[in-house]
Amino acid sequence: MTFPAKTPQPPYYAVIFPSQRNDGEDGAYSQMADRMVELATEQPGFLGIDSARGDDGFGITVSYWQSLEAISAWRQNGEHLEAQRLGRADWYRAFSLHIARVERSYDGP
């Protein structure tokens, strides 16, 4: 996978997920996070993903999708639902989710 993600010409959709990790054990979290990326790439309509997390535990993941329908299907994926449950219960102190339609896109330098 290359970063930043190579996306097609707009329009497409982005799921913006900023999150603050709780303190605590990282192994199980990292394993699940890696698995979610792997699983996302297998979903219909998946276009790419960018993810970064700093030493303060604050991170942002942005995934890119062909349609709102593709995003809905991914949010309802069984393994993903279990990860969402663990995220709410254990892993994240706070998070936001923004679902957005990308109108314009550029690459650089």
Added chain:
Amino acid sequence: MTFPAKTPQPPYYAVIFPSQRNDGEDGAYSQMADRMVELATEQPGFLGIDSARGDDGFGITVSYWQSLEAISAWRQNGEHLEAQRLGRADWYRAFSLHIARVERSYDGP
């Protein structure tokens, strides 16, 4: 400033900026990055900002805006234009910019 950013009810706009830093000196970059956050918060139509960068130099900044006009004005800000020039010339090995209209938003846990 609190993270994740507190945004209003959609619709609003997001500028998604994933970037890979070049190796090299971090002091001038950090100073400029902090100044750009400070300057952005002073712009008309600014709603909030989330930013994270990992040890590998890959980072994502998402800023939130009331309108496309507010984003255009910010992109044309003189001090910001100079930062964009330095970013292309010196600081970033690669970056993308996605301008998106946020349709739905949630907070958690």
